[in-house]
Amino acid sequence: MHSRVLAAGWRLSTVDVHGSVTLTVWLCGCNLKCPFCHNWRIAERLACRELHVSAIAEEVGAARSLIDYVHLTGGEPLVQPDAVAEIFSRARETGVRTSLNTNATLHGPLVSLLKRDLVDHVATDAKIPPDLLYGIPGSEPLWRTFLASLREMAERGIPLELRIPVANLPPEAYRGYLEEVRRALEGSRVTVIVQPLVGQPLVEPRDAAWCGKYCNPPDELLEAVAEIAKPLGRVIVKRWTPGAWSRRAA
């Protein structure tokens, strides 16, 4: 099979998977409308082009001695499930491990990939509270689907990078949701990244007015959410300091 894929581009990266070098590929389209999204042009399939999967596979092969993973992000890669499967299969053939950044709300395509044993690593956001962060009405079923996806990954022992994008809300807004996440992930290997929702001037979010209210939370709030997240696994707090991201263990 030689699928075509709608993609925005790729580059070598040291920031997309914690502690690893990746060839990160941005695939277009998304099923959510997160108001803070700074990749909304990719999510809306703007600034994208149709490519043969083999063009991406060749880039992965050429970079294989430099990278730990090919990392598919977006947008939401799983709106193009056949292309994801083919890119991952081709990467595996060249000895490159695979990493998927997904919102984990497209359960069927995710489980299909997992059943084919094509995924070595997953990164996902716990978008809390979902009714505020998913950007579409009726977020509760999506949150339940997200939890089901976490359970599926935990049962299969997939190494998971769980990001908690922190909004300007009281820390207690996170406790109940994170307890649900903890129960879904029981016993699995998780790296938790607590990070701020960033807005202008660093990025151009989909909804600047929304972000003016909820983005760029203070450091104390990151620390408070990190404390609540500790039962989930190893917690790292990521901050934007002028010019660069910094990380430290909580």
Ligand code: SF4
């Ligand atoms: S943040 Fe991610 S899941 Fe949300 S709209 Fe943007 S690409 Fe989609």
